Amino acid sequence: MKRLSVPVLLLVLFAVLMGLAWFEVIDVYLQTILLFMGINVIISSSLNLVNGNMGEFSCGHAGFIAVGAYVSSVLSVALFTKSRVFGAPLLPPEWAAFGFPVILIIGGLAAALTGLLVAIPSFRTRDDYLAIITIAANYIIITTIINIDKIGGARGFMGMRRVIFAMEDFAGIPWMILWVFIFMVLTLVIIRRYMSSTYGKGVEAIRQDEVAAEIMSVNTNRVKLITFMLSSGLAGIAGGLYAHAVGYVNPKSFDLLKSTEALVMVYLGGMGSLTGSILSAVLFTLLLELLRPLQIIKWVAIPLLLIIIMQFRPEGIMGHRELSDIFPKLKKFYKFK
Amino acid sequence: MNLLEIKDLTQLFSGICAVSELNLEIGHRQLVGLIGPNGAGKTTVFNLVSGFYKPTRGEIIFEGRNLAGLKPHQVSALGITRTFQNIRLWKEMSVLDNILVAQHFQLGYGLGNLFFRTSRYLERESEMRCQALELLEIFKIREYADETPGNLPYGMQRKVEIVRALSSGPKLLLLDEPAAGLQSADVNELIELIKWIFEQFDISIWMIEHQMKVVMTLCSHISVIDFGRLIAQGTPDEIQNNHEVIKAYLGDDNV
Numbered sequence: 328m329k330r331l332s333v334p335v336l337l338l339v340l341f342a343v344l345m346g347l348a349w350f351e352v353i354d355v356y357l358q359t360i361l362l363f364m365g366i367n368v369i370i371s372s373s374l375n376l377v378n379g380n381m382g383e384f385s386c387g388h389a390g391f392i393a394v395g396a397y398v399s400s401v402l403s404v405a406l407f408t409k410s411r412v413f414g415a416p417l418l419p420p421e422w423a424a425f426g427f428p429v430i431l432i433i434g435g436l437a438a439a440l441t442g443l444l445v446a447i448p449s450f451r452t453r454d455d456y457l458a459i460i461t462i463a464a465n466y467i468i469i470t471t472i473i474n475i476d477k478i479g480g481a482r483g484f485m486g487m488r489r490v491i492f493a494m495e496d497f498a499g500i501p502w503m504i505l506w507v508f509i510f511m512v513l514t515l516v517i518i519r520r521y522m523s524s525t526y527g528k529g530v531e532a533i534r535q536d537e538v539a540a541e542i543m544s545v546n547t548n549r550v551k552l553i554t555f556m557l558s559s560g561l562a563g564i565a566g567g568l569y570a571h572a573v574g575y576v577n578p579k580s581f582d583l584l585k586s587t588e589a590l591v592m593v594y595l596g597g598m599g600s601l602t603g604s605i606l607s608a609v610l611f612t613l614l615l616e617l618l619r620p621l622q623i624i625k626w627v628a629i630p631l632l633l634i635i636i637m638q639f640r641p642e643g644i645m646g647h648r649e650l651s652d653i654f655p656k657l658k659k660f661y662k663f664k
Numbered sequence: 665m666n667l668l669e670i671k672d673l674t675q676l677f678s679g680i681c682a683v684s685e686l687n688l689e690i691g692h693r694q695l696v697g698l699i700g701p702n703g704a705g706k707t708t709v710f711n712l713v714s715g716f717y718k719p720t721r722g723e724i725i726f727e728g729r730n731l732a733g734l735k736p737h738q739v740s741a742l743g744i745t746r747t748f749q750n751i752r753l754w755k756e757m758s759v760l761d762n763i764l765v766a767q768h769f770q771l772g773y774g775l776g777n778l779f780f781r782t783s784r785y786l787e788r789e790s791e792m793r794c795q796a797l798e799l800l801e802i803f804k805i806r807e808y809a810d811e812t813p814g815n816l817p818y819g820m821q822r823k824v825e826i827v828r829a830l831s832s833g834p835k836l837l838l839l840d841e842p843a844a845g846l847q848s849a850d851v852n853e854l855i856e857l858i859k860w861i862f863e864q865f866d867i868s869i870w871m872i873e874h875q876m877k878v879v880m881t882l883c884s885h886i887s888v889i890d891f892g893r894l895i896a897q898g899t900p901d902e903i904q905n906n907h908e909v910i911k912a913y914l915g916d917d918n919v
């Protein structure tokens with residue numbers, strides 16, 4: 328029962344969410360909020376890997392989200408829909424239902440590769456350059472997108488709605504809820520497996536004492552590169568999901584503001600805590616919705632929130648602890664690996 | 665062939681010569697010492713041997729292999745591990761995890777195995793875990809396996825750090841001032857521990873130590889450096905009566 332409790336719980340949650348959406352108990356607006364929650368869980372937990380577990384300071388997470396969003400959007404629109412830019416679909420549109428996860432993963436791989444390009448120069452020099460280099464990379468990525476007219480430039484890129492319609496033609500289920508849920512769970516499993524392995528504990532060792540890690544046989548440079556690639560790859564998948572959930576992307580949605588959102592989630596939830604990443608992603612998504620009427624003023628409120636957290640609870644809600652560290656008795660009932 | 669050969673090793677730091685034309689040899693199954701006044705360059709020698717600094721000049725040969733250009737993690741994989749003058753355990757990780765992370769050079773699985781939790785991965789993880797626990801058992805610190813080092817008394821932290829360095833099965837163990845900061849009862853215990861390690865493991869030990877009692881009882885051979893230069897070497901008796909050494913430690917006036 329200990330081994331089954333988490334899968335069963337997830338299945339029940341999945342069935343409930345799918346059911347609610349399928350029978351239209353919750354409207355499109357609420358569904359979108361749920362989708363954002365799932366996507367934000369991926370964003371915050373993947374950034375937490377670098378900033379929390381590894382103790383580096385990456386500030387341009389949105390750049391990698393953008394790469395994943397654009398690569399997967401362009402691919403899915405070109406492959407499965409008739410569009411002005413790419414002409415007739417290259418593959419039968421009904422294949423979208425199965426092609427979509429593959430495309431998401433390709434978007435993630437593209438983001439991971441971009442991550443590698445960013446990480447190599449940053450970790451070669453001093454680690455504190457990572458902050459500056461990631462900010463620069465975020466800008467470069469957005470500027471590049473703006474300058475590629477074929478994918479809409481500053482106007483943005485759309486057509487992903489039609490990919491969802493193609494999937495719905497194949498089977499009338501709430502596809503996006505399905506994919507976001509699956510990829511969110513996958514992300515959590517991947518991070519959990521990574522960090523609970525001896526390999527992943529090398530990441531913690533790097534945060535706590537990098538010199539000792541290197542001297543005790545941890546290939547610190549390699550571990551840092553791989554962790555950074557994993558983090559940016561997962562961000563890319565979040566980007567692909569976001570693009571298809573909204574049906575439209577625009578370079579502006581991936582600027583430093585978006586990167587700041589990701590940072591706020593990490594620091595709100597707690598450094599290096601998966602439980603914290605989930606909790607803060609859910610809270611933060613709700614908060615953003617509540618603050619939506621404030622429009623631009625929310626960008627006074629959110630940094631303020633960040634400052635308040637840093638003042639009164641610098642380790643975040645969870646702070647390097649998981650649910651099972653706070654309630655050790657729970658360990659009897661579940662195992663998540 | 666000697667286990668370790670140091671030839672003309674020189675290390676300059678922006679003008680100061682921390683190590684200067686040092687020549688040294690360490691054989692198999694030896695317990696030897698490196699002493700010298702504060703700032704003599706002892707830790708720098710260890711940092712050079714473990715690959716942490718690139719020598720300005722000179723060579724370090726381990727088992728006939730030149731270590732030039734190797735990174736510290738590669739040097740430790742070859743069989744040179746060490747402890748630090750000021751303990752550098754990972755403080756927020758359990759004692760067991762501290763030992764496990766030191767096995768990074770022999771994980772024996774790739775990322776694919778890790779993410780899919782293949783039987784290879786699970787086997788290796790449980791093997792490494794068992795071996796680490798066994799080692800803790802041998803050193804009678806198994807009860808601290810789940811404790812974080814920060815919660816342990818200082819002397820125990822020293823011990824854990826030594827066990828961590830031993831856990832990868834090195835051929836040469838470098839101990840940088842293992843007795844620093846220990847109470848005199850703990851120092852006696854440490855002497856016994858090092859003696860025991862030297863008897864039980866097929867290993868050479870090279871230690872830096874300020875406490876003469878420790879070096880003189882343990883080491884069969886001692887090298888003395890001052891201002892980065894080797895000024896004497898020999899048995900403990902020879903060193904204790906060496907004029908150069910007395911001069912270096914007490915200053916010219918006392919001779």
Ligand SMILES: Nc1ncnc2c1ncn2[C@@H]1O[C@H](COP(=O)(O)OP(=O)(O)OP(=O)(O)O)[C@@H](O)[C@H]1O
Binds near residue numbers: 682700704708709
């Ligand atoms: N990374 C460095 N950069 C510049 N100078 C250094 C560096 N490391 C050591 N030194 C200098 O080199 C000299 C030798 O230092 P080292 O730490 O090797 O001495 P030590 O013999 O270990 O002394 P102690 O007994 O105090 O530990 C000192 O003058 C020190 O200031």
Ligand SMILES: [Mg+2]
Binds near residue numbers: 706707708749
């Ligand atoms: Mg020293």
